[in-house]
Amino acid sequence: MNVFAQLLNTISEKGAAYVVLIDPDNKNDTIIESNVALANQSGVDALFVGGSLIMDGCYVDRVKRIKDSAQIPVIFFPGGIGQLNSYYDAMLFMSIISGRNPHYLIGEQVIAAPSVKDLGIETIATGYMILDGGAGSTVEFMSGTRPIPMNRPDIAVAHALAGQYLGMELIYLEAGSGAKKPVEIDIIKYIHQAVNIPLIVGGGIRTPTAAAERVEAGAAIIVTGTVTERNSLLMKEFSKAIHWKIS
Numbered sequence: 382m383n384v385f386a387q388l389l390n391t392i393s394e395k396g397a398a399y400v401v402l403i404d405p406d407n408k409n410d411t412i413i414e415s416n417v418a419l420a421n422q423s424g425v426d427a428l429f430v431g432g433s434l435i436m437d438g439c440y441v442d443r444v445k446r447i448k449d450s451a452q453i454p455v456i457f458f459p460g461g462i463g464q465l466n467s468y469y470d471a472m473l474f475m476s477i478i479s480g481r482n483p484h485y486l487i488g489e490q491v492i493a494a495p496s497v498k499d500l501g502i503e504t505i506a507t508g509y510m511i512l513d514g515g516a517g518s519t520v521e522f523m524s525g526t527r528p529i530p531m532n533r534p535d536i537a538v539a540h541a542l543a544g545q546y547l548g549m550e551l552i553y554l555e556a557g558s559g560a561k562k563p564v565e566i567d568i569i570k571y572i573h574q575a576v577n578i579p580l581i582v583g584g585g586i587r588t589p590t591a592a593a594e595r596v597e598a599g600a601a602i603i604v605t606g607t608v609t610e611r612n613s614l615l616m617k618e619f620s621k622a623i624h625w626k627i628s
């Protein structure tokens with residue numbers, strides 16, 4: 382079974398899937414093995430690996446270390462083609478559909494495609510939507526795109542629908558790493574009612590309750606990064622809150 386099919390299975394069996402983001406930046410160098418080991422033991426369903434900005438040249442080595450320790454799928458969450466390598470089980474093949482920067486809509490993907498084919502890596506077509514989490518996120522800056530205002534569910538739903546009609550398998554609602562406000566519950570509900578592909582929700586989710594509320598609103602996959610980097614023992618609680626069908 383491929384990684385996407387496994388995720389869909391998890392969503393239907395456990396109610397939703399829980400993904401931990403591991404940013405292979407030098408700031409996390411010393412916690413990689415311990416965080417991956419805790420993810421293995423805490424009911425986390427998969428790891429997303431990637432980051433908007435990597436501050437040294439050891440990225441590939443850290444991804445290899447993640448892959449070597451992981452007992453769950455390692456999914457590339459691309460900050461750019463430079464982060465592509467052979468240590469991932471699958472990748473989100475993303476387009477930043479909330480933006481109007483042609484490079485991140487199709488340019489980077491064209492550069493990546495031949496290497497992706499050569500590596501034989503599983504691709505999961507993902508419409509990536511950046512919403513304004515109030516913190517001026519790195520991804521906004523690096524992609525040179527404006528986020529969708531959180532008080533404009535109509536704009537958000539139109540983008541999500543366009544993503545679905547373009548053939549995306551997933552829609553990713555991103556408030557930005559370290560967001561002050563995670564994606565609002567009403568926006569998730571509204572988009573969930575309109576589209577019939579699974580929604581990933583991430584950015585600024587700090588408590589298991591905030592995660593559970595977003596699952597209840599229609600999120601199929603919840604991502605935590607910052608909070609579980611700082612306190613990896615929380616992974617177990619997040620996992621319980623997100624997997625409502627089996628908790």
Ligand code: 1GP
Nearest residue numbers: 558559583584585606607
């Ligand atoms: C993944 O960017 C998020 O979608 C991660 O956000 O670091 O705020 O959890 P946090």
